[in-house]
Every structure is written in structure tokens, then in C-alpha cells.
Amino acid sequence: MRLKDPMKRLNAGLLIIAFVLSLFAGRLVQLQGIDSGKYEALAMDQRLRRIELPAVRGTITDASGRPLALTQEARGVFADPSLIDPAKRTEVAARLSSMLGLDVQKVLEAISTPDSRYVVLAHSVTPEKGRLVLSLGYRGIGVVPESRRSYPSDAVAANVVGFVNQAGDGGAGLEYAQNKLLKGVPGWQRVEISAGDGQHIPMGEGQTQEPVPGQGLRLHLDQDIQWEAQTALADAVKEFKAESGTVVVMTPDGRVLAMASVPTFDPNEYAKADSSELQNRVVQEAFEPGSTGKVITAGALLEEGLVTPESTFDVPDHLWKYDKKFKDSHEHETYKNITFGGILAKSSNVGTIMASENLPDDKLYNYLTAFGFGAETGVGLPGETRGLLHPPSTWSGTDRYPISFGQTVSVNSLQMASVYATIANGGVRVTPTLVAGTLDEDGAFTAAPAPASRRVISEATSHQLIRMLEGAVGREGTAPAAQIPGYRVAGKTGTAERYVEKAGGYKGYTASFAGMAPADDPQLVVQVVLQDPKKKYYGGDTAAPVFQKVMSFALKSRKVPPTGTVAPTLKMFAD
Template sequence: MSPLRMAQGRLRISFFLVLVVFFSFFVRLVFVQGVNAQERAHQAARELNQTVDLPAPRGEITDRNGNVLARSIDALDLVVDQNLIGDPKVTANLVAPIINASTAAIQNRLTGTRKFVYVAKDITPAQWLKIKEVIALNNSDKPMSKRIGGFFTQRGFKRDYPGKTLSANTLGFVNSEGVGGGGIEASMNSVLSGTDGVLSYSSGKGPSIPSARQSLIPAKAGTNIRLTIDRDLQWITENAIASVAKRTRAQSITAVVMDPATGEILALATAPTFDPNKFNVTKSNLLKIPAVQEAYEPGSTGKVMTFAAALQEKVIDPTTVFTIPYTIKRADRIFHDHESHPKWKLTSTGILAKSSNVGTIQIGEKMSENTLYSYLTKFGIGQPVNMGLPGESPGIFSKVDKWSRSTAPTVAFGQGYSLTTIQATSVFATIANNGVRAVPHIIAGTSNQNGHYTPKVNNSGVKVVDKEVAKTLSLMMESVVAEGGTAPSAQIPGYRVAGKTGTANRFNDKCRCYSGYTASFIGFAPAEKPRFVMSITIQDPKGIHWGGYLGGPVFKEVISYALKSYQIAPSGELNVPFPLDAATLKKREKITAAAEAKD
């Protein structure tokens, strides 16, 4: 074959190959522009346009007077474009110490090809300035290809508790993901959280294009919650129990102050407590809300329900006389009073004032088991309070068909069932509120970002005993804080006070046995027209464990402040106490008879 023909053949082959290539491009172009145009456009848009959530500030939590207890404050979130990090290890070594983070964890966040990655949340402006300084110093003697870039900040929010430990257990905390992890922050998380917004921006292979940013949906702030708590009264209460906790080395102390007429919780304090600003370094047992989560056997404070039932059923009156031995046997158990004594002849009031277990058993036996059970359930025993706090316990109260022959005597003087501090406070609030049980609550209402306030609707009160019975029992309870009672340290000069002490054997979950004590005092003032009910519960105190000795002074300190702060007038005429024993009763009857004879 001649050279000319060979050349022509090669040209034909080359031309054919060129046609094939051009045809392939044409087919591909038709496919991309015609058949698959929409999908390719969407793919390009996805690669160019990025979206980022804009965090919404959580709603505030305030006290009853609008004082802020929890709020969201501006914070900086450190963000990086991983494509601009030349050496993640070197960069992590520079940045991690500044933000107090693990070098390995930061290196992991810097490694990859993602254009938007959170490195750290809630950094301070000072930390961001330091990061920029060390990066600038590192880049000063490096070629362009070795320089660090890609760091920027995004505005965010950090949860702040200005009172630090104030109401910490009630408020709870917010974790690093912005989710409530305890207290009101957890139970009302969906209300407080609000709705995040969305930010869109365009980016190429390198950094994002700032001029192309646009907000698609603005963030909507969360709803504010107003509590019934009084900040100043809360502070006084926390300080009072903190000193007792330190002195007694108790496992925990819980105090509740309630308005008996409305059921509003004015203070709910726990010791020891924690700082929700530092919840991540707090022991888990300190994050609980013992007032609603921990059930215990109340002991003698539970006796008031037995007395209320007996008065309502008209099987006793304040001066009914009983012969009280030190011990009494029922079924296979022997019950006794807290201190050895000869036979007493006490009135019903005297049994309450001296907190006699044996005497209370005798009063309880004047009613059937079903009757006693029904009154305790009316007082709310064994039923959830539903205050809106997480993990609320209903307590434990077995039905009568589960009782043994010794259960009724045990229940009569406050053991054999369990309740929470809130439930115990509610029992006394019922007596203080003329026999009507107002539903305890701690959430007053909510307000949106426009300031519109919506009060929370609560259930109406439930009548438990007659007004006359409640008034009579209140007069009897005044003897508890009088001289000769078990809590004279709870007296408040100028005001009448009614109350009851309690010291119960404490059930220990660890050994599944009884060890230690639960000491308590619950009272209200002014007794003639109660404005405040307060309970103090001390779990496992070391040393002296009497409820009146430990709780009485706390009651006096806190309620004295409350009476003054709310400008409650002192009591008028003092109560003439019921006789505590048969001898005093007989003397009074003689005096009365002599006075009537003169008339």
C-alpha cells in the first residue's frame, strides 16, 4: 500500500474517532440538559447551598414576682470549615487548651471535608480572641498552603442561672444539646424550648460565600414560665436548712412553704444542693427533687390524720381521757412510746401533744380499718400530686385487703405507709384550710414573647373534714408547740402556731432494712387564720434525731421572716389550751363549776 493511501486511511480512522467522541459528548449533553436536567440542577443547588439551624432562646423561668431564676444569654459557638484545616493535629494542639477540651476530640471534629462543623459551644469572647491570636501567630511564618483557616463563630445561647444554687433542684438544668435534664427545665422542656430558625448560605469548594447568606425562617423564642416560688423566701429557707444539714450531717433535708388556701408552693428547698451552671460536675444524687421523688414513712406527723378522722367520726373530742401504758400488744407485735413512762391518763389533746404511739393506736381502734383507710386517701395518701415536676412519687399505701392484723395500729401512728414531703405538707395545709385540700402546685402560669400572661388553671379544692373539725384539731395542735409539748422551739412571739413533730424509723434501700431516722416538723401560722404552712424533713441525721429539736427552730426562722415580709398582723387573743391530762381536766371542771355556781 502506498504511503498516500496509508495516510488517507489514518485520516478516515481519526475522523471517525473524532465523530464518535463528539457524538458521545452530544448524547451526554442531551441527557444532562434534557433528560436529567432537573436532577442535575438540584444536585448543583445542594452542593452550592447549605442550611444551618438557628438556635432559639429558651423561655425564662421567673418567681412569682418576675425575678429571673433561669434565662438564656448570648453565647458563641465555635464552627469550622474542615476543608480549610491543613493539619488537624497541629490545629487541635493549638485550639483544645484554650477551650478546655480534649485534643483528640477536637482533632476528630477538625478532620474531614464538611463545610460546617461545631467545634465547641458556649465559648467566651475572650476564648475566641485567644484562638484568633494563636492562629495568627502560627500563620505569620507559614506559606499560604500551610496556614490555618476556616474558623468562625456563630451566635448561640447559653443557659444561665443568676442565683446559682437558688431553687436549683426545682429548676433543673439544660444539657449541652439544649435539652432540659431535670426539674422544670425537663418537665416543661417543650414549652421552654421554642422553635429553631434556619439560615441558608452558598459555598463553593472552599469557604462559604458571606454575601449570599439569607435567613429563611427566623428563630422563635420559647415561652416564659412563672413559678409560685417567692425568691426571697426561697433564699431564707435554703440558708436555714443548709446550716442544719451541716450540723447534723444529714443525708438530705427538704423544706416546703405552702399557702394553704391556694396550694401555691412559696418555697421548695433541698440541702445539699448544686449549681445548675456547673451541673456536668455534679454528683447525680444531688440532682433529685426529694420533696416529690423520695417517699418515706412519716411517723408522728401522720397522726394528725388519725385524729382528724376520729374527730370527724365523733368517736373522740379534745378532752376524751385515755389510760396510756408504755407498751401495748397487738397481734404478734408490741408497740411502745418513744420514752418509758408509768401509766398516763391523758386527754386526746395530751396524746397529740406528747406524741404517744400507744394512745394514738387506741384512738385509731375506735374506727374500722376501712374508715381509717378512707380518710388517709382523702388526704391524698397513695395518690400522685401532679405538680408538674419530673419523677413524682405517689408514695405507697396498700389497700385494706392487703393489711395484716398489725397494719392498722401501725398506720394509726404514721408508719406502714409512705408519702413525700409535698404530700405531708398538703395534709397539714388541709387542716389549716378549714378541712379543704387545695391542690399543691408550683407553676403559676406562662407568658409569650409579647408579654401576654396566661395563668395556669388548677383543680378546685376537695373537702376532707368539716370546718369545725379542722378548727378543733388546729387548737389541739397548738399544744404541741406549747410548753410541755414536743416542739416549743417552734413558737413565734406574738403569733399563735400549730404543728406536729415526727420521728420515724427510716427504711434504707441499700440494706432493705430499717436504719437511722426521719425527723420532721410541720406547722402553720397564724394558727387562728393560717397564711403559711411549712414542713421540714431531715433524712438520717447523725446524733440527736428528734423532729421538734431539729425542725422547730427552722420553722421559727423561716415563718418569722414570711410573716414580716407579707405584713401579717400578730395574733389577737391567745388560745386557751385544752387540758392535756385527766388531773388538769378535773381541776378545770371544778373551777368552771364553781364559777357557774356563783352566777
Template sequence: MTTLAPPPRRPSSRPAPRPAARPAPRTFRQGDHVRRLRLWQLGLLILVTIVAGRVVDLQVIQGPTLAAAAEKSRMREVVIPATRGDITDANGVPLATTVAARNVTVDQTLVEDVEGTAAALASVLGGDASAYAPRLAGERRFVYIAKNVTPETWASVKALKLAGVFSEPTSTRVYPAGEVAANVVGHVRADGTGGSGLEHGLDDQLAGVAGSEIFESSARGTEIPTVEAAGTSAIPGKTVRLTIDRDIQWVAQDAIAKQVAYAKADSGTVVVMDPRTGKILALATVPTFDPNRPAEAVSADIGNRAVSDVFEPGSTSKVMTMAAVIEEKAAGPTTQLVIPPVLKRPAKTWHDHSPHGTLKLTLNGVLAKSSNIGTIMAAERIGGDTLYRYLKKFGIGEKTGLNFPGESKGYVPAPSQWSDTTFGTLAFGQGLSVNAVQAASVFATIANDGVRVTPSLVEGYTLPDGTYQAAPQASETRVVSTKTARTVRSMLESVVSADGTAPNAAIPGYRVAGKTGTANRIDDSCGCYRGYTASFIGIAPADNPSLVVAVFLQNPRNGHYGGVLAGPVFKRVTSFALQQERTPPTGSQRPRIPVEW
């Protein structure tokens, strides 16, 4: 097989392609360098402009705000409580005072080592480190670690330089005399405000005005010691000087506490008053409490029973009936009365506290023997409206003027509210109610020649600048004439004699006038009479009175007669107070007014 050869190719008419031309090498030209430099300058200018703008923004526009925020983050402000004013007795002896203290606090966000900080705090503050650790961990900016530590203790904590641990100034209220006058002075709550007594009633005067302290802290949360602190100074409260004499108060509390225990009574109260000025020298009540530990007290023992508790006065109220009868000239001390065994009236038959036959007593004898029948017979000579008017003049049913927190004003019904038996019961001291200070004030009126002086507990105030400001002078009200008051005082001396019901209250060397009381006591649980109020209120010296001492025992179970239970307390307290006040015996003899005829 023959293979045919391909025909020969014709030469192409297209020209052959040229090789690619190589670019000619560029040569350096001066214009390129200038252009590049300008681009760099432009970029740098833009960058500088941005930076400068940011600087201007930070320094000029936002600068003050940011600076203030930075400073605020470093600055801390704490309130400086004002130093609470002292409460002193009449001689300037502190009954309540304030000592400086610190509260240890923590900013949890700044604590670097919880366990280490807890151990360090425990080494100074005491206790176990595990008790502190929970208060150190977390995100809270303010937590109390310890309260009311001494400045020396805080100085030891501060020396540890613990991150996040700070303090705030505070104070602690201290009662140097403990239970003495506790129910008068009162106590302060944990927040520093008055909780009871005069601490509460005079809180505005005692509290002062708080200040502030501003200091700078480091990034670690510790105070920078080289930076000067700023703030406002606190203004201390006023110091209150009371009329209370601490020593007389102590004797009164001790005497009534022992007698309450002996008599197995619910409570007891003693009031010691200067009848010429109305100043209360002692206001004792038991049971009481320790104001240094108010949380441990029984709530009923924190109040002041001398003004808050009211009771029917019983025979001590006969002083007002006798004063009204004599002032109205319806009878005199030697007026002769025939006292039957019982007094029959349409609404009721009246009895005396002890059975007796027919007695021939003078009006003085009626008071000395504390005859209910004789007192009703004397009161019938002036009538109910007149008796009521004198009861009101003596201050019954009105507040004493002490302005003491929780005071009860007592009660006496108006004639329009009387039943058929009200007149008789009011005449001898039942059917009306008084507090202990009101009852003492009645006898102070007789002691002060018939002028009632508003009782007072505050002598004056010492201002923060040291200026002393006396309390306003007590108001005075004429109740009966001088002659009537002196006559009644002389009759009351017969009570404290062998002829009367309170020979146990006599004080050798002094003339004493007084009156016993053994009143039926209202029991609030049943609204009925149950138990007694045993009392004695006396005046000394009777011929130149400087003291009125009132003693009350509520619901005694070991006896109930006022002369037996309250008389000895009066004797002890009055004997001491006369010595404390440097009151000498007058040396005169009591008048011998007939008791019987």
C-alpha cells in the same frame, strides 16, 4: 600458449530504453482554492458545532444542575437553636436564663496552613497551639474547635480570616442563683435538652423551635461578608414563672443545710406552701448541686428528694387520725382517755416513745404529748376501714399533682393486705410512706379549713409574643368539714406550747400550730428499721393560716427528736416567710384546751 579472442558480439535487436519522462509542471487553477476553502469551512463548522453543542449542554441541559451544584458548594447552612425560655421565681427574678454563644468549627479540607492556623486560634481562644493542630489536619468537613465561646470572642476569630474556620450559633444556659432552687429548676445537658428538674419536665415548653442560617463562602472557605444571609428565624421557648420565692428558698436552703450539718444527717428537706392556693413558695433539699457545673455533681444530689424520696411520717401522721375521729364524731378534743403504761392487744403490746405510768389525757392531750397508745385507742373508735378511707382522702398513696419528674407517690396498704398489727401502726404513722410534699399537703388541708388544694410549682407562662398565660387553677377536694379542720388546728397549737413536744417552734407574736414526728426509718440496705426521720410540720398564723412549713431530717446521728432538730428550722424559715409575705400578727390568744383531766 595461445589465447583465443572472444567472438564479436552481435548487435541487439531490442531498442534502447527511453529516459523517464518528467512530469509537466502543474499550473494554478481557481477550482483548487475553492475546494480548500470549503474543507476549512467544513472543519470549522464541525468544530463550532461541537463547541456550540457543548455550550448548549452546559448552559441549557446541564446548566441548572451545575449551577445548583456550584452554588451548593459555596453555600453553607447552620442550625440556629431557639433561645430557651427563662425560668423565673414568682417575682420574675431569673433562676435560669440563656445567653448567646458560638461554636467554632473547621472544614479540614480547606485549611491552608495547619500550624499557622493553630497558632492564630490559640492567640484568641487561649491554650496551646499544639492542642488545636490535630483538629485542623485531615479530610473531615466538620470538626468542633471550641464550644460556647462568647460572640465577642468569635468576632475576634472571624477577623483573622482563617481559611476553613467557621462558626455556628448556639447558646449557654446560666443559673444566676447557683444552688438556690437547683433541685427544682434542674439543669440542661450538653446537647441543650433538659437533664433534670423542671428543665426536663417542661422541656417542650422551654425549648422553642430551631431555625437555620444560610451564607455563601469563598473558595478559600471564608464567609463572604457582602452576600446577604438567608434562612428561617428560630422561635424562642416560653418563659416559665414559678411559684417559688427566691428569698424564702434561700433562707430555707441555708437553714436546713446548717441543721443537717449539726445533726450529722444524711439529708434534709423543707417545703413552704400557701395552703389557700397550693402554691409552693420554697422546696429546699440538701445536699444539692450547682446547675452551672452539673458534671461535678453527685448524681444522687441532682434529683428532688422532696418528691422522689418516701419515708414513714411517724407522729405527723396522727393529724389525719385525729381529723378522722373528730369528723366521725367518735371523740372531741376534751374527750377523756386513760392511757395505760402499755397497750396490750392480741397481736402486739404497744408502747409510747417514753415509759410512763397511767396517764389521764384528753384527746387534745394525746396529740400534744404525741401518745401512740392514746392515738390507737382513739382510732379504735372508728375502725380500720374508716381510717383507711380518710388516709386516701388526704392523698396518701396518690401523686401530688405537681407532675414533677421522678415523683414517688408513697404507699398505704389496703385493708385486705393488713396484718394483725397494721391498724395500730397506721394510726400513729408507721406502715405507710409519703414524700415531703404529700406530708405538707396534709397540714395544708387542715390549714385550708378541710379543703385539699393540689400543690403547684408553676405560676404561668410568657409566650414568645409577650402574652402571659396563667397556669390552670388548682383542683380542690373537700376532706373534712371546716369545723373539724379548725378544731384540729386548735389542738395542734397545744403541741407548740410548754405542754407539747415542740416549744422550740413557737414564734413570738404569732399563733403557731404544728406537730412533731420522730419516725423509725427504713434502711433499704437491710430492709429493716435503722435510724430515724425527725420532722416538724407547722401552720402559721394558726388562726388565719397563710403558710405551711414542713421540715424533715433523714437519719440524724446527733439527736433524733423532731421537736429538737426540725423545730428550730421551722421557726427560722417561717419567721422570715411571714415577714416576706407581709403577714402581720393577728393579736389573738390561742384557746386553752385541757391536756389532762
């Protein structure tokens, strides 16, 4: 159709243009007016990322406030796979894996994740490495603020403190047991990410829920004593070719000053450690205590009035009970008129059996449980074994005899140390404690509740036991190597056959020594265990020298002076 009038053609054209423009205007009104909120939200949703903000984990310190575990500034590295050029993925993966110590294939898989805008590549990277990552200039690679756990004393108290895993949770020790308290409450942040390079827009839109910092722990541990205990123990394990060992240092009222395990590990590099090195053998490993357990039988006999330290016996080197032969560790002629104190000093199994004949099974069992056998210590560490103590109703005809001298029952090292702490504390057992109290984010200290306590034997009985244990450290006893010049020492050796579950029977020995000093005013208790020493295996030869080193150091470190008294002579044989 052809219009002859130019004005009509012009008007028709303008009408068409006006109609088209009205469509554009309507669409603009819809986009910028009616649906503006919807599209703005979609755009913002494409740019916003939710980032977890971990709370600052509480510090763990020793008794003097020296840090054993603390939190330091760190960075997290993330990727936005949608922004990474597919042609550069291999290059990006290679550079990042080399810089961050990651597996190149896993990094490549992460940055190639389809339909993803946020993939975490690494946690707890140092700020310096974080800056290096950004300096590479790769589109779609960014960093966010984080924190990382550091252990400034390396392996010192590692098996007690534990470690924090890559997920930010405790993986062992107190870090695991007290994870909720230490970790605090995480927060979160929504940050705006630029579409061009995937970097955080500092002045962009965002929301933040601030994290709540975790509480810290102050321990009773003394870092110096802990170091000495670990060093002396490691030397002994090496010297006597032992499989492993433990040392516990504690006060009579239950405060644990040192808890050493060998082998050990560096929690800063826990991933490199073998699973056996991560164990806290002090509470996780059960063993037959052997002669160190005789003090419980002795305490029961004294408390029940069945013997006195001067009661005498004629003790051969072996005897038969039913069809089973029990013997002492060394052959000897019959000890004529040996005192009960002499039986303990010479660690006679046969003498202990003879002295305990009139002690009922249920009485022996009750004293064992009162001293802490068959139950967790209450120290609050993960993986603790209760040991093994069956009720008397299950004992066979001969079970009570080895039980009386510390075999066919099992304990952990802290249980055994607690027995000697109870004796040193005048017969009152106090639940062993590691944690002195908590620290808030400002460092304010709140003391932990007082531990539970109970009387096990009388003060008079505990004093009698200590005098008898001084004899075990004397010239005629089994542990003269435990003597400390200037100090009175009381203690007991143990040499027990070692039950190995994998072997299905007894193999090798457990050598131990437990004691206290000064004997007339006990301030410290030290217990040493060596598992399967092969060069020598008697507790007096292997564990007693470790006790001597650790106790000597601890007494000096805590400025405990000698009492200046002289130990009374233990009467070993009647006239």
C-alpha cells in the same frame, strides 16, 4: 501527504481549527446553557450548609418576675474537616480544646472526620470566646449564632428549675417537665460557605425558616424565701450531721413559695454535680412520716365523732397487740385521764392506738387517700414518688396500728406539707401548684387554670385540729422550739425509724416538723425533714428550729402581722 498549494494547506488548517473551536463552543453551550442549572446546583450544594436555629427558650421567673432561668446570646463552633490542613490538625485541636475546655482527642477526631463538610465542636460558647476562635484564623473553623441557658441565682431553686443539657433540652426539674413549652419550635438556615476558608458569606445565597420562641414560666416561688429555706436547711444538715433534708413553704390554698433540697447543685455547672445532688428530694424521696401523720388519724376520729379533744384515756408507755409490742418514744408512768388533745400534744403512739380502736380499717384508709397519700400531688414535677400505701385488704393483723401513728406507710415531703395545708385551709385540699402562669415573647402573662380542690374534713374539725396542734408547740408539747414570738403557731413533730432499701431494713431516723402560722388565721405552712441526723434525731430538737427560722422569715417577708390573739389553753389532763 504534501500539498503543493499553500492556500489549500491554510484552508485545511483553518478547517481543523474551526472544528476544534466548534467542539469547545458546543461544550460551553452545554455547560453554560443546557446543563447550567445542574452544575450551578452542584456548586451551590458544595457551598451551602444547613444550620439549625434553636428557638429562644422561655424565661423562668419567681413570683415577682425575678429570673431564675434565662436565655443569653451565644455562639456555636463548627469545623469543615475538608478545608483543614492535615499537617495542622494537631495544632488546631490543641488550641481549640484549650480555649473551649474540650477533650483534645475528641476535637482531633472531629476535625479529622472523612467525607464531612460540617462538624459541630461546641455549643453555647460566649460571644467573646466565639470572637477568639475566629481570631485564630484557622481555615475550616467557623462560628454561628446560638443561645445559651443561664441561671443568675446559681443554686437557688436549682432542684426545682433543673437545667438544660448540651443538646438544648431540659435535663431535670421544670426545664424537663415543661421542655416543649419552654423550648418553642426550632428553625433552620441554609448559609453559603466560602471554599477558601470555610467562613459564612454574609451576602451569599441562603434560605431561612425562622424559629418560634418558647413561652416563659412565672412561678409561685419567692426567691427570698427560697434562699432562706435553703440556707437554714443547709445549716441544719451540717449541724446535725444529717444525710440530706427538705423544706417546703406553701400557702393553705396550695401555692408553693419555696421547695428546698440539700444537697443541691449549681445548674450553670450541672455537669460537675453528683447524681444525688440533682434530685428534687421534696417529690422524689419517700419516707415514713411518723408522728406528723397522726393528724390524719386525729382528723378521722374527730370527723367520725369517735372522740373529742376532751375525750380521756389512761395511756401506759407500751401495750401489746397480738404478739407485737408498741411503745411511746419515752418511758413514762401511765398518763391518767389524759385528753385526746394531750395525746396529740405529747405524740403518744400508744394513746393514738387506743383512741383509734373503733375506727374501721377502710375508714382510716379512705382518710389517708383523701389527704393525698398513695397518689402524686399533681404539682407536675418529674420523678415524683407516690409513696407507699397498701389497701386494707392486704394489711396484716397488726399493720393498722403503726399506720395510725405514721409508720409502715411512706410519703414524699410535698404530700406531707399538703396535709397540713389542707388543715390550714379549713379542711379543703387544693392541688399544690408551682406554676402561676405563662409568659409570651412580649412578656404578656396568662394565668394557669385554677387547681383542683376537694373537701376532706369539715371546717369545724380542722379548727379543732389546729387548736390541738397549738398544744404540741406549747411548753408541755414536743416542739417548744417551733414557737415564734408574737405569733400563734400550730404544728407537729415526727421522729420515725428510717427504712434504707440498700440496707434491707431500718437504719437511722427521719426527723420532721410540719406547722402553720398564725394558728388562728393560717397564712403559711412550713414542713421540714432531716434524713438520718446523727447528732440529735428527735424532730423537736432538729427540724422544729429550722421551721422557726424559715417561718419567721417568711411571715416578715410576706408582711403577715401577728393577729394579737392569745391561744386558748389546751387541757392536757381531765380534772
